[in-house]
Amino acid sequence: MGLKRDKDLVERVARLEQEVADLRRHNLRLAELADLVQELLVPMAQRDQERVDAAIAAFQDSL
């Protein structure tokens, strides 16, 4: 019984570690999306073609 419970716990810990790692990785990707939207959404919503081009160029220059 004890051995099986130990094995189950070891597996659960490994799984939880994996899940925590996956969640942590979302931080960077969420930051990327927020940054992209913040920089490009307004010129795109304004439908000002020149400003859209300028915003994309400025954004890519800083990557």
Added chain:
Amino acid sequence: MLDLRVLRVDADGVGLVALGSDRVVDVLFDDRRIWSFWVRRDTSRGGTAGGLAGGLAGGLARSITWPPAMRPHLVGTGSVTLREHVSGVDVWSGEVAFTDDERRVEFVDRQGHPISLDKSDRFSPVFAERTAADLDPLLDAMSELLDVLAAYGVAAFPAYGTLLGAVREGDFLGHDSDADLGYVSSHSSPVDVVRESFRLQRAVAERGWATYRYSGLAFRVEVVEADGATRFLDVFGGFLDGGRLYLMGEVGHPFEREWLLPLGTTTLRGREYPAPARPEKLLEVMYGPSWQVPDPAFKFETPRQVTELLNQWFRGTGHARRDWERRAAQRRRRPVPKGSSALAKQLRRAEAPGTLVLDVGAGRGRDALWLARQGHPTVAYDFAPRGLQKAQRTAARRDLPLDVRALNLDEWRWVLSEGARVSRLPEGPRAMLARHVLDATDEFGRQSLGRLASMTLRGGGRLYVQTWTGRGRGGAGLVPMEVGRVQKLLERHGGTVLDVAEAPGGGSDGGKGSVGKVVAQWE
């Protein structure tokens, strides 16, 4: 020195007997430090013991080979000294013939600057070799950069080796080759500190500096010194949360806010810079309690949990990028190979004249240049775009329609903004070439390629993929990518697979490995 005896210094490396406590030895050529190592930590037992080494000494012999980066320089004869770093005592000195060539061993870069190995085992012009005038632009850039960051509400300070040098010696560390700034954000969540780092890089780039992102929380700024040498100024972000300081890329320790703020000052080459309120506390978490003892062969011993945490939060933005950059740098002076791959020819046969071609992972630009010569407006992308310089110059000279752009598949910001940019180009037929990209990147990069294809090819554009499928020998840096996996990936991103082919190794494509080709179309 009874407890440190050098047995041999030869073309292979150094053999020695080291008793007592471990210590650092500098290796000098013509009395100039080139490399340093710890006599126990960095050496291994055994090795050929020459000269006096018999009996007891032979049994205790340890040895170390020359670092790989040093070997290309070891041609001819050199005057070598082994000097204990802290005491300054010479433990060995003599002439060593590395090869039969009639010349002296030299350590200089292409511009003739003296170079040494830095802590990352790379050759660069280290600070010890620089004159005051050479370093003024770097000191100016540090001040200017601190002002830019301050304007964004970020109180930065010299960090890592630069802080250590300033506090301990009032100068840069002689064996160091770059300068570091650090700051502790007022935010306390990883998402917010990454967004702030993006904003800071944008502010720096807007002022005309060339920048380069290492991770979600670190970027570098390129500074050109007085004699034209490029020096890197790294900007590491950090934050405090739950009584711990996290500072990219080595720190995750219990830390008090009062040890940082309000910032005090420190002096570097006679100039005043901001510093943490208690710099010794930060130096201790960076370099351990012995930070006051000079160690030119220092290696970080960051706890595994800290590295994992920082990896998961902030890293993963450039899979194997350093390897690809090194390959690109090694080859950048060679001519672009002639001709094209079979895959580029296949694209050329199938696509209408004038089709815009996006060549992702263009390497040195052989296919891109060839396609541009055939009249296809071509965009050559690589995340190590230095390798494309030659192709770009050739295209410019001959007025060929080739556009060279950096693209990093491991960052959504690159991929999505490029997808948006291309979607705004004038309408017309488009195709994408991805030769040894899916087998060179990681899973995130593979998904990004699918995403980029779906953004740029919709309306009938086709993607031509080639991968190494795992049999025989793949190229450097490649992992096996079976055609079935490629097919599934492209379908997941909305592509319709038109053609799948697999050739065993030894085909006309140059590689001896097995090669898979997949063509997909986006409606």
